[in-house]
Amino acid sequence: MPYRWTDTAGNPAPEPSGQAPGTADQVHLWPYRSLPRTGFVFFIAATVVMVSIPLLSLLGRPELWWILLFIAIAVAGVWWAISHSYRTGEVREVLSFRGAELHLIRHEPDQTARDWVANPHWVRAELHPSGGPVPDYLTLRGGARVVELGAFLTPEERRKLHRELQARLDLARAPAAP
Template identity: 35%
Template structure:
């Protein structure tokens, strides 16, 4: 029963979120933050190709020996593992946050690649941004309305989080 309540609560939040954001007036601030992808697909293909060639060069010395099959198996496992984790990295890089500010509404929609999307709606008057250094992260950015605190841009670099804070702060100051 708890699972069903969580699902219905999540559905209620998403319905309320889309009702609040489906409006005729344009937001005063509309920004989508995405995770940075450091290795493009072309680089991925080149990397796997170069690793395969580099693995096969020393394997030539073992042709005809039983050791060749053991080394080949280890090489294939290594390449498959690298392939899996790079593909997972590409999936993770679809993580994004869509931040919109209207005179009466502040919304954040977080698209999670392997989980349900998360939504936050509040009045921009009550939003306070906090940028702090923690033992885990430098320039950790949070937004709060007094009831709930959310993190913003956790996947960004510290410099990008500072820039995001400045952009949102500027938009909020224009409202006040």
């Protein structure tokens, strides 16, 4: 799943029902990648090998260099396209519960970061089944500002995240035990 709940030390966080009030939690969100980096290397290597096999019949002929040039351009184009997809998909979102503060940081592919801070007592997690840019659009409303969360997740993942986030917000709103 392209998100993970952790405690502040980076360890997997307990379920919301078994969590002590005031425990700091974080959820890290990232886009799903169907082709991991190792798969990318394997794909490029397999493409070069499969394209090179027919070239064996042209060894020693001048036509080999012209065809090799076009094959190199095609492989370089595929390499660039997949690498560009990786770079643009380097979005990270980190939502942290820090006592009386809810802090969302969105790290963009160009290395800029956008912050949002609110009091969890007043924050509402809203799931919009329709009307958003994606189905089951998940937003956080705190004060006058509304921010999106996990727009790159699947609708099922956004629904599950909404339930988990709602449980943690309920815990953050619970009065402290004397």
